[in-house]
Amino acid sequence: MENPVIDLKGLTKRYGSLKAVDDLNLKIEKGEVFGLLGPNGAGKTTTILMMLGLTEPTSGKALVCGIDATSNPILVKRKVGYMPDSIGFYDGMTALENLVYTGKLNGLAENEARQRALDLMDLVGLGDSAHKRASVFSRGMKQRLGLAEVLIKRPEVIILDEPTLGIDPAGVKDFLGLIHQLSKEQGLTVLLSSHHLHQVQMVCDRVGIFAAGKMQMEGNIHQLSQTLFAEDSYSVDMTVREPLPASWEHLEALQNIRDVRGVRMAGNLVQIACAPEVIPDMVRFFVARGLDVMGVHKREFGLDEIYQKYFDNHQIENNANEKSRSIFKRYISKK
Numbered sequence: 001m002e003n004p005v006i007d008l009k010g011l012t013k014r015y016g017s018l019k020a021v022d023d024l025n026l027k028i029e030k031g032e033v034f035g036l037l038g039p040n041g042a043g044k045t046t047t048i049l050m051m052l053g054l055t056e057p058t059s060g061k062a063l064v065c066g067i068d069a070t071s072n073p074i075l076v077k078r079k080v081g082y083m084p085d086s087i088g089f090y091d092g093m094t095a096l097e098n099l100v101y102t103g104k105l106n107g108l109a110e111n112e113a114r115q116r117a118l119d120l121m122d123l124v125g126l127g128d129s130a131h132k133r134a135s136v137f138s139r140g141m142k143q144r145l146g147l148a149e150v151l152i153k154r155p156e157v158i159i160l161d162e163p164t165l166g167i168d169p170a171g172v173k174d175f176l177g178l179i180h181q182l183s184k185e186q187g188l189t190v191l192l193s194s195h196h197l198h199q200v201q202m203v204c205d206r207v208g209i210f211a212a213g214k215m216q217m218e219g220n221i222h223q224l225s226q227t228l229f230a231e232d233s234y235s236v237d238m239t240v241r242e243p244l245p246a247s248w249e250h251l252e253a254l255q256n257i258r259d260v261r262g263v264r265m266a267g268n269l270v271q272i273a274c275a276p277e278v279i280p281d282m283v284r285f286f287v288a289r290g291l292d293v294m295g296v297h298k299r300e301f302g303l304d305e306i307y308q309k310y311f312d313n314h315q316i317e318n319n320a321n322e323k324s325r326s327i328f329k330r331y332i333s334k335k
Ligand SMILES: Nc1ncnc2c1ncn2[C@@H]1O[C@H](COP(=O)(O)OP(=O)(O)OP(=O)(O)O)[C@@H](O)[C@H]1O
Pocket: 015, 018, 020, 038, 039, 040, 041, 042, 043, 044, 045, 046, 047
């Protein structure tokens, strides 16, 4: 990566004997959406605070848009919009007044701030609520207003901490769609910290699993899946019309096909761990035995399984949001 927008070099933060962040190296490029994942206490917030110049590193550097966040925090704050997990507004002001106020604080003239605030309220789906007091906003509406407030100063980077908390499912889809659009169309660089793995997977180009102050793994979903699940990272779900008996006579022949690494059967569903190239062979196998194939679904492991597998493998205490955990389904592997 030639000119990363975010460049963390050996970033370390100690609190007494605790290393909250331990020699972190991370580069994020322009227009990239990077998901920062990790259990409670992993060091995510401490990292973000150092990137904003709000906490001084014990050693190492946080460069944002080429600026050292520790020695130039004010300059960095002009370039970076930060949306914390709980956002405060001036309750006595309307949503529009709040945004205009923030715009003016960031150097916009009154008219420009007003116009931009109105445009942004439309963008985040609050166009009809511009003149309502922020105090009457629901949590989800406050999150949307928070995004508008972050965007008003035209940041080059936005850092979002659990941004979808309290937003309804349709709103989450809109919100993530908007993040994606801003990154791809306007080159906005996004660092997203969240425990909602499915949402992170929907929007992030790359994710990093952070634990015990260290970046344990990083890459896109495909790379992480390949690293953790190796040969089992692909599988295909075949659905046949009639349920198959547990002692299906063709099971062994299926298991012995080249590149098939495991088979699991449940009624009329057969899950086969195999390379994607052999999917047509699988279909032919079933058809040749007189079975009606009703569905073929190629499946890759998602971030939920990747995250769980990582912590299963490494036995690092995982206190993260229990809702984000899912049951990892294992295949019956060939002996
Ligand atoms: N000001 C502080 N003084 C002492 N220890 C701190 C301080 N701030 C954070 N820590 C410790 O540093 C570690 C990392 O905390 P941090 O808030 O960065 O974690 P996190 O990954 O953001 O967690 P969460 O997902 O719960 O928000 C924790 O062990 C925490 O107790």
